[in-house]
Amino acid sequence: GDSVTQMEGPVTLSEEAFLTINCTYTATGYPSLFWYVQYPGEGLQLLLKATKADDKGSNKGFEATYRKETTSFHLEKGSVQVSDSAVYFCALSVPQTSGSRLTFGEGTQLTVNP
Amino acid sequence: DGGITQSPKYLFRKEGQNVTLSCEQNLNHDAMYWYRQDPGQGLRLIYYSQIVNDFQKGDIAEGYSVSREKKESFPLTVTSAQKNPTAFYLCASRQNGRYSYEQYFGPGTRLTVT
Numbered sequence: 001g002d003s004v005t006q007m008e009g010p011v012t013l014s015e016e017a018f019l020t021i022n023c024t025y026t027a028t029g030y031p032s033l034f035w036y037v038q039y040p041g042e043g044l045q046l047l048l049k050a051t052k053a054d055d056k057g058s059n060k061g062f063e064a065t066y067r068k069e070t071t072s073f074h075l076e077k078g079s080v081q082v083s084d085s086a087v088y089f090c091a092l093s094v095p096q097t098s099g100s101r102l103t104f105g106e107g108t109q110l111t112v113n114p
Numbered sequence: 115d116g117g118i119t120q121s122p123k124y125l126f127r128k129e130g131q132n133v134t135l136s137c138e139q140n141l142n143h144d145a146m147y148w149y150r151q152d153p154g155q156g157l158r159l160i161y162y163s164q165i166v167n168d169f170q171k172g173d174i175a176e177g178y179s180v181s182r183e184k185k186e187s188f189p190l191t192v193t194s195a196q197k198n199p200t201a202f203y204l205c206a207s208r209q210n211g212r213y214s215y216e217q218y219f220g221p222g223t224r225l226t227v228t
Contacts, residue, residue, distance in 0.1 A: 004156075034216060043120075043204055043219035044157075089156060093217075099145060099164050100208065101172065102217055104156035 006105035023090035118220035137205035146188035
């Protein structure tokens with residue numbers, strides 16, 4: 001079956017540090033890839049997405065590139081802020097399969113200290 | 115404003131009682147989903163529906179039931195058969211189509227059963 005593996009957390013950084021959260025996947029078809037963010041007590045918000053190999057998704061200074069050869073979709077940000085503190089989920093969806101359901105990684109808790 | 119609403123935000127029930135969680139969307143999306151989130155874990159799919167009057171079991175459907183009588187609404191009932199119902203429940207919706215569109219999430223309902 002499909003699966004997503006994220007780097008173990010939690011991750012603690014100082015403000016303006018560089019962020020990388022690793023994400024690798026296995027999928028039976030050709031997946032679309034997503035990063036979602038969850039703030040405490042809230043639902044998930046889509047952060048960025050990529051639908052084919054070598055696509056780069058970007059939003060709010062975050063970036064991730066769809067690497068088919070390494071089955072990866074690592075999240076990066078050059079300079080994190082305290083407001084970026086949240087849980088980040090990597091997810092995949094294989095179109096037209098099982099209702100295009102999302103399969104999630106376990107999430108990575110990020111804390112950014114001033 | 116278009117979006118997904120879930121009510122209530124917090125719900126408390128006694129063991130042995132059925133409880134229904136509400137999910138409404140005005141995004142005109144065809145597909146809707148229910149996920150369960152436990153502390154420190156990713157999201158697991160309970161049920162999904164791609165069209166009105168049709169729904170499919172996800173990975174952890176036992177002890178849950180759903181209905182989809184209207185496009186806008188996808189209520190989830192947590193029955194007394196669910197062994198460990200205390201969790202954070204998230205509803206999502208997605209536009210059907212050839213490509214995998216992202217899912218949009220509601221704010222969630224935190225259910226506590228004692």
